[in-house]
Amino acid sequence: MQLANIQGEKMEIAYYPGCTLKTNAKEFEESTIEAFKKLGIELKELNKWYCCGTVYSLATDNLMYRLAAIRNLIKVKEEGYDKVVTLCSICYNTLKQANLMAQQDEEAMYKINSFMDEEPDYHGEVEVLHPLEILKGMEEKIKENVVKPLNKKYAVYYGCLLLRPKEVAIDEYENPSVMEKLVEMLGGSVVNFPFKNECCGAYNVVSDREAVVERCYRIVGNARKNGADAIVTSCPLCHFNLSEMQKEIKKTDFVGLPIYYFSQLMVEAFGGRKCKEK
Numbered sequence: 001m002q003l004a005n006i007q008g009e010k011m012e013i014a015y016y017p018g019c020t021l022k023t024n025a026k027e028f029e030e031s032t033i034e035a036f037k038k039l040g041i042e043l044k045e046l047n048k049w050y051c052c053g054t055v056y057s058l059a060t061d062n063l064m065y066r067l068a069a070i071r072n073l074i075k076v077k078e079e080g081y082d083k084v085v086t087l088c089s090i091c092y093n094t095l096k097q098a099n100l101m102a103q104q105d106e107e108a109m110y111k112i113n114s115f116m117d118e119e120p121d122y123h124g125e126v127e128v129l130h131p132l133e134i135l136k137g138m139e140e141k142i143k144e145n146v147v148k149p150l151n152k153k154y155a156v157y158y159g160c161l162l163l164r165p166k167e168v169a170i171d172e173y174e175n176p177s178v179m180e181k182l183v184e185m186l187g188g189s190v191v192n193f194p195f196k197n198e199c200c201g202a203y204n205v206v207s208d209r210e211a212v213v214e215r216c217y218r219i220v221g222n223a224r225k226n227g228a229d230a231i232v233t234s235c236p237l238c239h240f241n242l243s244e245m246q247k248e249i250k251k252t253d254f255v256g257l258p259i260y261y262f263s264q265l266m267v268e269a270f271g272g273r274k275c276k277e278k
Contacts, residue, residue, distance in 0.1 A: 014081035015043035018091035019051050025236035028261045032087055035266035038145050046075055052094040063111055069098035070112055074119045076126045083127045089235035093161040096128045096168040130170045132178050142185045147271040149187020155223035155231045156180050156190055159238040160199045179262055186269035191226040195219045200241040216245035220257050230258045
């Protein structure tokens with residue numbers, strides 16, 4: 001994405017929330033909208049949107065499971081936008097992979113477009129973006145809005161779905177740095193954190209809770225060992241697992257850490273609400 005296409009005094013871009021941003025991750029949505037307004041960017045929620053299909057479309061090649069994602073991308077186009085931002089890592093990955101299929105697989109899209117009898121044909125005309133991609137190249141704009149530098153040490157945690165597969169990665173997928181650079185622009189410092197692109201356990205929290213608790217123990221424990229005051233992430237599921245599973249860790253050597261969304265740090269550094277320690 002060329003930042004020059006969206007920079008200016010004021011800019012509006014389509015926003016796809018997804019389900020979790022309206023429930024468990026409401027603070028992620030609110031803080032991102034607030035922070036982006038400070039940067040002159042309005043995230044305009046789509047008038048009508050559906051669940052992206054999430055796990056089903058990630059786990060199978062069945063084209064039926066791609067329909068929800070494609071229909072959401074059609075809604076973006078129908079509302080007059082050529083770009084859409086989504087905050088949830090899972091929604092981002094789902095929409096991005098569906099869009100790549102639309103651009104690259106003519107046979108698959110012929111079947112999908114033929115199946116949809118009310119929607120117009122779609123061929124990948126919309127660009128799917130994560131907010132961290134928009135923040136790349138906005139260093140001066142971000143720094144000029146910082147009025148309360150963070151002055152803390154953070155472990156930056158990406159998880160899986162912003163970086164895998166590499167075709168949809170928002171940054172260098174083996175060693176990303178976009179969130180680290182953001183934290184430093186906000187006045188914080190970043191600790192060495194080898195677990196930053198490891199899986200938190202994801203939906204296994206439903207079927208194998210003990211395994212997810214163990215992963216949380218290793219991830220949070222390593223962050224604290226390396227000197228972090230908190231962990232910053234971008235994924236609602238990672239945020240849930242890392243924050244909630246800390247309550248179930250029974251090991252005597254464990255000391256927990258607060259988990260924040262990167263947008264909460266932005267709001268705090270921009271002079272807004274201070275991040276609450278949970």
